[in-house]
Amino acid sequence: MKTTRYWESAAIPELYEWFATEAEPSSPAWGRVSRQVASTPSIAVLLDQLPPTARQPNLFLGAVKFLGGPLDADPSLPLWVATHWPKIEQLVTTRFTQTNEVGRCAVIAPVLASLPQPIALIEVGMSAGLGLFPDLYGYRWTLDDGTVVSGGAPSEVTIECRVSGAGLPLVAPEIAWRAGIDQNPLDPADHDDAAWLRALVWPGEDAREARLAAALRTVAGKDVLRVAGDITAALPAVVAMAPHAATVVVVHSATLAYLPREARERHLALLAELGVHWVSNEGLRVVAPVRDALPAGFADDPRPCFVLARDGVPLARVGGHGQWLEWL
Numbered sequence: 438m439k440t441t442r443y444w445e446s447a448a449i450p451e452l453y454e455w456f457a458t459e460a461e462p463s464s465p466a467w468g469r470v471s472r473q474v475a476s477t478p479s480i481a482v483l484l485d486q487l488p489p490t491a492r493q494p495n496l497f498l499g500a501v502k503f504l505g506g507p508l509d510a511d512p513s514l515p516l517w518v519a520t521h522w523p524k525i526e527q528l529v530t531t532r533f534t535q536t537n538e539v540g541r542c543a544v545i546a547p548v549l550a551s552l553p554q555p556i557a558l559i560e561v562g563m564s565a566g567l568g569l570f571p572d573l574y575g576y577r578w579t580l581d582d583g584t585v586v587s588g589g590a591p592s593e594v595t596i597e598c599r600v601s602g603a604g605l606p607l608v609a610p611e612i613a614w615r616a617g618i619d620q621n622p623l624d625p626a627d628h629d630d631a632a633w634l635r636a637l638v639w640p641g642e643d644a645r646e647a648r649l650a651a652a653l654r655t656v657a658g659k660d661v662l663r664v665a666g667d668i669t670a671a672l673p674a675v676v677a678m679a680p681h682a683a684t685v686v687v688v689h690s691a692t693l694a695y696l697p698r699e700a701r702e703r704h705l706a707l708l709a710e711l712g713v714h715w716v717s718n719e720g721l722r723v724v725a726p727v728r729d730a731l732p733a734g735f736a737d738d739p740r741p742c743f744v745l746a747r748d749g750v751p752l753a754r755v756g757g758h759g760q761w762l763e764w765l
């Protein structure tokens with residue numbers, strides 16, 4: 438995983454070569470397009486003119502998909518990019534990589550359900566807020582011995598997750614109130630917001646995109662407080678609005694990695710100060726207290742993973758999209 442600094446400063450051919458290697462295991466097509474960009478000076482020149490934050494491959498490739506461009510390496514790509522450049526530039530300078538992965542609910546739901554019910558759920562880094570509705574999806578947790586534990590609601594969205602080891606009961610929580618904070622909250626009912634989120638799913642991940650589309654339909658128009666702002670600056674006022682009869686839980690999932698280290702520390706200090714429960718679903722090294730509490734040897738496992746934690750205590754190693762969960 439490269440830092441924001443790398444995305445902002447690496448030469449375009451090097452950046453897109455690196456991204457091709459990252460993308461090709463899940464999306465060979467995006468790997469090939471990324472390699473084509475790396476070796477096409479006319480595209481590199483355009484990308485080089487962008488502000489540093491707008492040049493990352495996920496944004497450019499998302500814009501290509503959003504605008505109906507080639508979804509695989511193709512001789513027509515340079516001309517297509519040149520023709521569509523004003524629209525591409527507008528998208529990459531106004532949109533963000535806000536990938537909202539509903540599959541993460543399969544690993545977060547049991548943690549929420551382990552706290553006193555009902556829950557007042559606050560997600561910092563909500564994107565479109567799919568993670569605020571874990572009670573509206575169906576679940577199929579498959580255990581090591583093949584037993585399937587079904588849970589959640591009858592829904593157009595069923596989330597599959599493989600579970601190893603003994604941990605919390607696999608059940609969905611009861612949510613009494615929900616609020617999300619994001620620097621750019623997206624609205625699942627907005628056509629362009631939904632299309633942008635779908636464009637961020639890589640070609641070849643069709644089942645994931647279909648599930649995302651179903652989740653967006655499921656939550657569109659549902660009642661949720663959407664707050665635009667910085668997750669740390671806005672959080673105290675949002676916590677103050679939560680109903681007192683419910684257990685206030687702050688969830689952060691694939692979000693704290695976007696904060697510089699000092700901002701991350703300030704956010705964690707605020708969670709402690711507010712006295713709320715917090716559920717963390719972040720990369721291995723992102724949350725210092727969680728990382729420091731991991732059992733010896735945990736980081737030696739080479740598989741990319743997130744760590745699921747409750748109130749700073751690590752509970753499980755999980756797949757980054759919630760596709761598997763191994764209780765500690």
Ligand SMILES: C[S@@+](CC[C@H](N)C(=O)[O-])C[C@H]1O[C@@H](n2cnc3c(N)ncnc32)[C@H](O)[C@@H]1O
Nearest residue numbers: 535537538562564619620667668690691692695
């Ligand atoms: C990768 S998305 C994750 C979305 C969701 N939590 C999930 O797991 O699917 C990260 C989100 O965090 C938001 N974000 C990052 N830093 C932020 C900050 N300092 N304040 C507010 N939102 C932030 C981004 O806008 C983006 O929507």
